[in-house]
Amino acid sequence: MSNQAARRTRSLSADKRAAILAGAKRVFLRDGFAAGSVDAVAAEAGVGKQTVYRHFGSKDALVEALVVGMCEAIDWSAPPDASSDPRATLRRELNAFVLGLSTPGSVQLYRAIIGEAGRQPEFARLFFEAGPKVIRSRVASVLCGELPDSEASEAAAILVNLALGDAYLELVLGITPPDPKRFERQIDAALELVLPSR
Amino acid sequence: MSNQAARRTRSLSADKRAAILAGAKRVFLRDGFAAGSVDAVAAEAGVGKQTVYRHFGSKDALVEALVVGMCEAIDWSAPPDASSDPRATLRRELNAFVLGLSTPGSVQLYRAIIGEAGRQPEFARLFFEAGPKVIRSRVASVLCGELPDSEASEAAAILVNLALGDAYLELVLGITPPDPKRFERQIDAALELVLPSR
DNA sequence: GCCGTTGACGAGACTGTATAGTCTCGCTAA
DNA sequence: TTAGCGAGACTATACAGTCTCGTCAACGGC
Incomplete structure (x- = not known):
């Protein structure tokens, strides 16, 4: 739908979201959910820390999104x-x-x-x-x-x-x-x- | 041996060591090796934090002693x-x-x-x-x-x-x-x- | 087609809290 | 007297989460 395309530019970028999840995957699967840091994820994803929080709200939510996504995949x-x-x-x-x-x-x-x-x-x-x-x-x-x-x-x-x-x-x-x-x-x-x- | 008994009082107490390991077991197996804290171990063992360091030197060494001990047991x-x-x-x-x-x-x-x-x-x-x-x-x-x-x-x-x-x-x-x-x-x-x- | 507004974004300063590890002190038992 | 010990202050660091600012690309009015 064009709606979605229009929305995406004005709304949070799906590309960024994917990049963050990719970074989170590398960091959390390497260091563990507890020891892996949001700063490391942001750096790994080439993204500002604030962007991570804009997309996911909290570290816990990010971890959950990662696990759910990987399980669904x-x-x-x-x-x-x-x-x-x-x-x-x-x-x-x-x-x-x-x-x-x-x-x-x-x-x-x-x-x-x-x-x-x-x-x-x-x-x-x-x-x-x-x-x-x-x-x-x-x-x-x-x-x-x-x-x-x-x-x-x-x-x-x-x-x-x-x-x-x-x-x-x-x-x-x-x-x-x-x-x-x-x-x-x-x-x-x-x-x-x-x-x-x- | 009386040697051991004499040694024990003048040297580090085996009882304390055992208490610390018991506390470490509870804390680290519950919270994970990364998330479990030395303070929690000391509290759980009813022991001063310094005593933990006197006996084991570092958190890593404590974790290792715990794992090795449990595996040997x-x-x-x-x-x-x-x-x-x-x-x-x-x-x-x-x-x-x-x-x-x-x-x-x-x-x-x-x-x-x-x-x-x-x-x-x-x-x-x-x-x-x-x-x-x-x-x-x-x-x-x-x-x-x-x-x-x-x-x-x-x-x-x-x-x-x-x-x-x-x-x-x-x-x-x-x-x-x-x-x-x-x-x-x-x-x-x-x-x-x-x-x-x- | 131009222009001002808007909102996502990167960078990084900042706050509060938790933690590893050290240091000091006073107690106690040999 | 001595050394293990408990208590807890203390330092340095790391991290979650927030805030600010400057940039940039898209949207809407003209």
């Missing part, structure tokens, strides 16, 4: 495929999920959210609903064709767990660098365990 | 049992592990360590070596009797993963309260999957 699902082989579908689905979660940004978000889970349970819930829960139900819906409905949900949980497996804990702890091949191996082993091929 | 293993049934042994072992990790203190430590993993990788490593790694190898050594050695290590990783399962992620995220029965169900399902009973 989560989309780790694989594009739909034509294949009717559920094993192949699951493999692609789990792979997309695991790769999405292995991104430096995702790992940092995961760390920050878990670090704050005791003080900011809403963030944790938001993340959970947008990420793990969605994948679980996607996997379960694929499994419904293969297993009795009563087992599909549990099997989905097991698959998702094993897909992340040890590799993800070690990745989050910073003990091992990301290793797509290792994830693939974990996914194959998980599929073999839950849906034995022969 | 980790012992989630079940007491050895006489039973020769490996399934029963594994069930007890996994149960002890999961219960130890579900303790409020353990969950808070886990959160804090993951939250800092990007900035304090040594803490993460320390925790990993003292906790998950130990359990993995304990489980693997039990499995060696049941499976070919080549599979035992991977199966152990799978068992440990499934024992924690969804319940632990949800616990750490603060989404579900601790539920020992749910963990038991997860452990039974995991054992059934890895070592089918019939």
Whole structure:
């Protein structure tokens, strides 16, 4: 709408907002929500401190906007495929999920959210609903064709767990660098365990 | 030794040190390593601020002493049992592990360590070596009797993963309260999957 | 098409508060 | 007498949030 375009020039700039959020992402995911400062965000975004407050009102609101935005942007699902082989579908689905979660940004978000889970349970819930829960139900819906409905949900949980497996804990702890091949191996082993091929 | 008793009164008091660490545990695991203040620790420990510095020198050193101490104190293993049934042994072992990790203190430590993993990788490593790694190898050594050695290590990783399962992620995220029965169900399902009973 | 108004913006000074770390003092027990 | 200790004053720094000022680009009246 031209309304929006006209509004934007007279109103707060969407570009600035995006720049601030990008700066906030770098600063807060690097230093933590508590230790990261608004001054650092403003500097990182190439923006005046006042502009940050004009757009977001407070540090807490800024952090919340960042977390909400990142959670909403989560989309780790694989594009739909034509294949009717559920094993192949699951493999692609789990792979997309695991790769999405292995991104430096995702790992940092995961760390920050878990670090704050005791003080900011809403963030944790938001993340959970947008990420793990969605994948679980996607996997379960694929499994419904293969297993009795009563087992599909549990099997989905097991698959998702094993897909992340040890590799993800070690990745989050910073003990091992990301290793797509290792994830693939974990996914194959998980599929073999839950849906034995022969 | 009387030496120690004599030393203690003339030297820094071990009681004070312990009180400070106990206060630090409450404060830092509640507020985070960055946001928790030395003043709060001193107050919580019923101790003068100066005493904290006499004992630990700096906030960083205090945090490190706390983390190191808590990691060294980790012992989630079940007491050895006489039973020769490996399934029963594994069930007890996994149960002890999961219960130890579900303790409020353990969950808070886990959160804090993951939250800092990007900035304090040594803490993460320390925790990993003292906790998950130990359990993995304990489980693997039990499995060696049941499976070919080549599979035992991977199966152990799978068992440990499934024992924690969804319940632990949800616990750490603060989404579900601790539920020992749910963990038991997860452990039974995991054992059934890895070592089918019939 | 020109011009004055308007409001977003950058820069940075400023306030109040919190915190790390130091210093001093008076108490107490060996 | 000595040294650990509690209490709390003190310094220096950092940060959240506010305020001001000068600039600039868009809008509206002419």
